[in-house]
Amino acid sequence: MDINNRFIDNMDNPHELERMFRIEPEAFKKSFSYAWEQNPDSQVLAVWFERLHFKETVNTEKASLLQKDFLFMGILAFLAGISTRIIMHFVEQQAISPIILVFGVLPFIATYFVYKNSANKNILYTLVALFLISGIYMNMLPLENKDSIILAYLHLPIFLWVLVGIAFTGNEYGMGRTRLAYLKFNGEFCILYASMAISGMLLTALTMQLFSFVGMDISEFYFENVVLFGAAALAIVAAYLVSSNLKLAKNIAPYIAKIFSPLVLVTLLVYLITVIWVGKNPFLDRNFLLSFNGILLSVLAVTIFSITESGTDEKKSISDYINFGLIVLALIIDCVALSAIVFRLSSYGITPNRLAVLGVNILICANLIWIMLSYMRFILNKTGPSTIQDAVTKYLPVYGLWAAFVTFIFPLIF
Template sequence: MDIHHSIIHNMANPRELERLFRRDPEAFKSAFPSVREQHPDSQVLAVWQERLHFKEAETTERASIFQKDFLVMGILALLAGLVSRVIFQYTEQHAIAPINLVYGIFPFIAAYFVYKNAPGKKVLATLASLFVLSGVYLNLLPLEKTDSMLLVYLHLPIFLWVVVGLAFTGKEFRSGSTRLAYLKWNGEFAILYASMAISGMLLTALTMQLFRFVGMNIEDFYFRNVVLFGAAALAVVAAYLITKNLKLARNIAPYIAKIFSPLVLVTLLVYLITVIAVGKNPFLDRDFLLSFNGILLIVLAVTIFSITESGAAEKKNISDYINLALIVLALVIDSVALSAIVFRLSSYGITPNRLAVLGINLLIWANLLWIMLTYLQFLRNKLGPAAIQNAVTAYLPVYGIWAAFVTVAFPLIF
């Protein structure tokens, strides 16, 4: 039976029509018009007519580089590159701290979200105030490589990341689903930016080699101008592409989450068994304690990425049990790290680093415990998957508040 007759024969069988379409989309599309002409009153075919031609109708307006969204993105990308280059000039002269480079990226991504979302005067005023006040405060601090200043440099990007999240969510900043969308955007952004960055590195390598062939070494000029400019501008371009529903990152993100979760779980189990076998002690070994905390952050990031890439309507599957195992493992690691930090505080006294690590470990421990308890209820059919995602999104402002506290208060306290 050819595709034409197969469509007619299965007009009352939506599942079979879907199977025919997926088996050979082009043949289905070619045969469909004649079937539609023969059966103009069929509601099933009317739905398929819209499905097959909706995108064509949506894109009848000629795509143009002069579309407003594209122009706004282009202007913001250029500004991000130029501002980053100016900031870099001052950092080379040791006039300001290198961490100021974040102000060549975050405000311009936030500006694009403000343009897209029209967040309202209060949110807009809050965003502008947070960027300006944090930038002014940062540059009033002394240019010293003290522990408290290094903590400022580590926590400021986290705080600004939360501020960008406020720009993304706009008026719906209290909505868990909007916060979840921001987390998903971050995962897709990371994938797309990394893909474009790899392409940029290949272009850079090719450019360097081509100029070497003619006896010119442009490495210093190229990295100080083109690479720095491009890295900042590319962040705004990636933000624009993700908001335009680019399928590359959106389609691959769930698969990366499903692949990496079990790999991280197995790697960590082998690592921890090895650690026990060789007798490493986080209570006495400071570097090992730091690596323990690094592992904890990686596990937290992978777990959150996996949870956010799961659909709210998905049923239980093996990925959920892997996520729960990762969360339990992270709780064990965090409990050991907390014990080691408390031991070092009581034995060696209070320092900015120890206090900051204690604070972030307590926050992560509470977040992981909440997610774990929610996951257990989900696996026992007492809660839906949306509750797990809520346990992730509702906690985001807490990290932002802690990052702001460390950034502002630690230089004054210590």
């Protein structure tokens, strides 16, 4: 039977029309044009007309937008690579601190998000001012290994990360769902960047080997120029790919969260039992106390990553109970760490390091309690998962404010 006649004969059979479209989409479109001319009053064909033509219009607009985004991303990636190489030159001359290298990447990622989200002028001016003030201030600090300056260096990336978050959320910076999207972006960004970085390392190894065959050692030049430039530019590319809804990272991230959460829980339990068994004391051992805080931050990061990737499913799963267990263990670790820090402060006096560690532990403790209580209400069927996500997203500005305080005020106080 002629496909045009078959199309007309099945006009009242939606299932058959859908089947014909999926088998031979191009032939279907030609037959549709013929049938539409013969039956302009058909409601079924009117729906198909809107479906086919609306889809083509959206694709055209999307393709044009992606081309503009791609071009802008390419320019920013090139500028990030060049800027990072220039900053590295001054770092090698010991004229500036190595932490200034973050200004070769993060401002360009923020610029891309401001462009993509069409942020209003107030947000744009605020971000430009804060990035400039941060850069000028950090370069004014003396190149000394004082505790307050080292703390400022360590907290600067956190503060700038919050600024990138403001650029990402754009005009909706106060909404929980956009902050949650930013946290998801970070997880997917890390996965994608690591994947591409591994590919880059393989390419680097191959390049080194090929040139060694002809008796040339290009390692110094290659690492100082190509690798450094590529590492900075790759960050912009990864941000573009993740924000363009790349399916690879979005599909992998939830599985990584489900795999790592139970592994971290088991590892942490074994570690704590071992610590008790061997009699390690964080109250007296400074290095052990620092490692304790490092574990705390790692567990908090894994827990938040798992929460952001859990979605909005009202049904509880084994992952929720694992996350709850992680939060309880992290809270126990934090309480021990807080006790040890207070003990050291009362015994040995106030120092920038002790005050900074005390502050961040208090902030984490409050955040963990909020998340734990939200999880308890969710497990008891009193609330949905959104309350847990709110406990994570609404607390983010607090970390940013603390990072800003340590970065800008600690060097002045101490």
